[in-house]
Amino acid sequence: MNNPECIIIQTFITNIKKLIMAKTSNTKKTTSKKSANSKSNGRMGAGANDSMLQDFFVDELKDIYWAEKHLVKTLPKMMKAATSPELKAAFQDHVEVTKTHVTRLEQVFEAMGKKAQAKKCEAMEGITKEGESIIEDTEDGTATRDVGLILAAQKVEHYEISTYGGLHQLAITLGHDAVADLLEQTLAEEKEADSLLTEIAENNVNYEAAGEEEQK
Ligand SMILES: [Fe+2]
Numbered sequence: 001m002n003n004p005e006c007i008i009i010q011t012f013i014t015n016i017k018k019l020i021m022a023k024t025s026n027t028k029k030t031t032s033k034k035s036a037n038s039k040s041n042g043r044m045g046a047g048a049n050d051s052m053l054q055d056f057f058v059d060e061l062k063d064i065y066w067a068e069k070h071l072v073k074t075l076p077k078m079m080k081a082a083t084s085p086e087l088k089a090a091f092q093d094h095v096e097v098t099k100t101h102v103t104r105l106e107q108v109f110e111a112m113g114k115k116a117q118a119k120k121c122e123a124m125e126g127i128t129k130e131g132e133s134i135i136e137d138t139e140d141g142t143a144t145r146d147v148g149l150i151l152a153a154q155k156v157e158h159y160e161i162s163t164y165g166g167l168h169q170l171a172i173t174l175g176h177d178a179v180a181d182l183l184e185q186t187l188a189e190e191k192e193a194d195s196l197l198t199e200i201a202e203n204n205v206n207y208e209a210a211g212e213e214e215q216k
């Protein structure tokens with residue numbers, strides 16, 4: 001793999017990637033200039049601080065802020081209910097990551113000159129309730145319960161991924177670049193958590209649970 005031809009090809013590919021990235025960043029700069037110009041034409045753009053979209057954006061931030069704070073309380077219950085050491089560790093790790101998400105959202109509110117406020121997120125409450133009923137309906141110490149916990153946890157992650165994905169785009173539209181960066185960091189961590197859960201399910205837990213079914 002490290003022969004001279006391979007190195008030349010790899011260098012060529014890296015240079016092409018750099019060229020594409022440079023082009024993309026130029027396009028982004030042009031787009032944000034256009035967006036700033038469109039403001040003077042009375043259209044939505046950077047700094048539209050009193051628009052309906054801005055209000056909607058802040059409202060959605062309150063919603064995910066409540067959801068993250070709620071998860072700080074509910075994820076430890078899922079961690080305790082899990083049997084697989086990998087799954088327990090994944091939950092434990094994500095409790096810490098989720099605390100960072102709460103802090104990051106507080107930074108987002110601050111960056112926007114708003115007070116950090118939580119507004120009850122009915123969707124997240126429903127998803128976490130489903131997780132609790134999975135714990136009630138399955139036996140302690142079984143891989144079947146772990147499968148259920150992974151399923152519930154992935155529903156949580158997918159809700160967060162879609163929320164942060166949408167909010168990140170809105171932050172760009174509204175011209176809140178620093179906020180967009182913060183939301184993008186959290187989005188990446190939610191995606192990471194989701195992939196880890198898939199890995200745990202596919203590598204171990206699902207097969208163990210299938211074995212449990214066969215014993216019945
Ligand atoms: Fe989160």
Ligand SMILES: [Fe+2]
Nearest residue numbers: 157160190193
């Ligand atoms: Fe998460």
